[in-house]
Amino acid sequence: MHIHWYPGHIAKAERQLKEKLNLVDVVIEVRDARIPLSSSYTNIKKLLGEKPRLLLLNKADLVEKEELKQWVAYLKKETGFPVLITEAKGAKDLALVTKQAVDLAEPKIQALMAKGLLRRPARAMVVGMPNVGKSSVINKLTKSSKTKIGAKAGVTRQQQWVRINPKLELLDTPGIIPTKQENQLQATKLAFVSSISENAYSPEPVASALLELLSTDKFKKQALEFYNTTNLTLEDIAKSRNWILKNDMLDTERTAKYILKDYREGRIGKFILDELPIDG
Numbered sequence: 001m002h003i004h005w006y007p008g009h010i011a012k013a014e015r016q017l018k019e020k021l022n023l024v025d026v027v028i029e030v031r032d033a034r035i036p037l038s039s040s041y042t043n044i045k046k047l048l049g050e051k052p053r054l055l056l057l058n059k060a061d062l063v064e065k066e067e068l069k070q071w072v073a074y075l076k077k078e079t080g081f082p083v084l085i086t087e088a089k090g091a092k093d094l095a096l097v098t099k100q101a102v103d104l105a106e107p108k109i110q111a112l113m114a115k116g117l118l119r120r121p122a123r124a125m126v127v128g129m130p131n132v133g134k135s136s137v138i139n140k141l142t143k144s145s146k147t148k149i150g151a152k153a154g155v156t157r158q159q160q161w162v163r164i165n166p167k168l169e170l171l172d173t174p175g176i177i178p179t180k181q182e183n184q185l186q187a188t189k190l191a192f193v194s195s196i197s198e199n200a201y202s203p204e205p206v207a208s209a210l211l212e213l214l215s216t217d218k219f220k221k222q223a224l225e226f227y228n229t230t231n232l233t234l235e236d237i238a239k240s241r242n243w244i245l246k247n248d249m250l251d252t253e254r255t256a257k258y259i260l261k262d263y264r265e266g267r268i269g270k271f272i273l274d275e276l277p278i279d280g
Contacts, residue, residue: 020171032058038186039189057086061087121166125170127176128174
């Protein structure tokens, strides 16, 4: 299996992302809690430079909470930045997200004031890989305040800002992190959570790779119970569901699509598929 994922115009996309980064004081990086490492950008430090970063592990409702706490502790230590857990549904985490973003931007605001400028709200933007939930984070943050304040002086007209509260303004378009995917294991995990377009792969090999991972000790018992089979293969699961084509062939394509859907919706189990580094 090889996932051919190379978003077009990467250089242009990276340039546009860097242009947006120049406009803000703080970056809110969103990752998928199911793959906290694989949904990160390899060169995120180089991309962001010295920009303060707030890390959100999104879709936390799809993973086991105690294990996720270990990831939060590890990533705080590894990045040196705050790490928060957010869910696709509900807005109980928004006040803390807003407060942390404002706090991270405060040194920049103080530096501007030291130069004689008036205090202004902190400016933030949301970045991340495709389909990690950037837009849902933006929508939740902006839901309570629909006040668009338009383009800033000297800023491209298309860049729209929303006043979240008197202390924070948010760029209302997400920064999509483009990357040439050279690490096939990472690409496969991104495919598991639908962060790679389905045009880039066939469902059967990706679902088979997921089943292979679910066959390891950490996940096997729960996955076997869910599918009520003795082996985690496309063929066994197709047989157990009686998904058979007219010519008596097993419908492995249908099976593969359902397996991926089952995982993405948290039905098989609330699994984190990345391994926590030993020193975490």
